[in-house]
Amino acid sequence: MGTGKRTLKYVFALLLVLILLVVIAASVGAARISLKDTGLIILSFIPGFNHFVNSSYIEHQNFIIISQIRLPRIFLSIFVGIALASAGVIFQGLFRNPMADPFVIGVSAGAAFGATIGLVFISGAGLAGISATAVFALSGAVATTFLVYNIAKIKGKVSVITLLLSGIALSAMLSAMTYLIMIFKTHDMAKIVFWVMGGMTSASWNNFFILAPVVTILVVFSGFFMRDLNILSLGDERAVQLGVQTEKVKKILLVMASLIAAVAVSMSGIIGFVGLVTPHILRLIVGPDHKILYPASAVAGGIVLLISDTVARTVLMPREIPVGIITSIIGVPFFLYLLAKSKKEVF
Secondary structure, X not given: OOHHHHHHHHHHHHHHHHHHHHHHHHHOOOOOOOHHHHHHHHHOOOOOOHHHOOOOOOOHHHHHHHHHHHHHXXXXXXXXXXXXXXXXXXXXXXXXXXXXXXXXXXXXXXXXXXXXXXXXXXXXXXXXXEOHHHHHHHHHHHHHHHHHHHHHEEOOEEOHHHHHHHHHHHHHHHHHHHHHHHHHOHHHHHHHHHHHHOOOOOOOHHHHHHHHHHHHHHHHHHHOOHHHHHHHOOOHXXXXXXXXXXXXXXXXXXXXXXXXXXXXXXXXXXXXXXXXXXXXXXXXXXXXXXXXXHHHHHHHHHHHHHHHHHHHHHOOOOOOOOHHHHHHHHHHHHHHHHHHHHHHHHO
């Protein structure tokens, strides 16, 4: 079976799972709505299907709950998951390390510092209807990525090791500055901590319609470089022999992956391990070919975060758990497994 057919097979199967999970996730919550009614409500909003749906007997309140509260959150979580998993595939390919994730170069620390400034010192709507917190989180993430990239650049070339080390160093400094602000602004500590833990509490159709096109464009554009990423995995010297402009491709993918992660984090807060665990699991299923792994991981990332967010908002109803806690509970044991496995390979 050709690469294209295999890609379609995996992506189609994952999309079917995702569609089923959307219906299930939309039906659960403080107000229980049957799967049948949920499915009919969702179909009533889809052009071409709404003419065949008889939803007259369904309570208007259920329409409002699903269309204005649950669906925006569900679709926002899916696209944040797509973004984090896509960025994870790119970073793992660039670093040639399955333990790399979208936050290795300081994206999360920069976003947290920016969000803290937005939460504590800025009030207002922000920009284009986006909250000031999201605007400052995005600015912090992008600025940190730019700074780390320029620190790691030596004579026009980017050293992967220097990039990693400068990312770790800058992350430590920005985290310290975030904690310092929290000490002096103790009355704002709770909302800072809740944002840093990650969640979809700010979900709305407005935020979704801002996030979705940006993530789609960045993810699709990055997808055109998956063949080059396959060749880069053979080593820079071999990649040059095969006609890949290694430095140019590295720069493009690094910027794209960082932007994808930064945009997602600005809307959701810090959600760890989705970009680490999802690509690795899919690599075991579909293989290392990035032309298949990348789109499959993207859809799987949406599935993983949708499940995690559904658990986060329902397991302790009416109280809500930050989704970052759920992904960490799942991700940390898997990360330790990867670490133990890599130690065995070394020794």
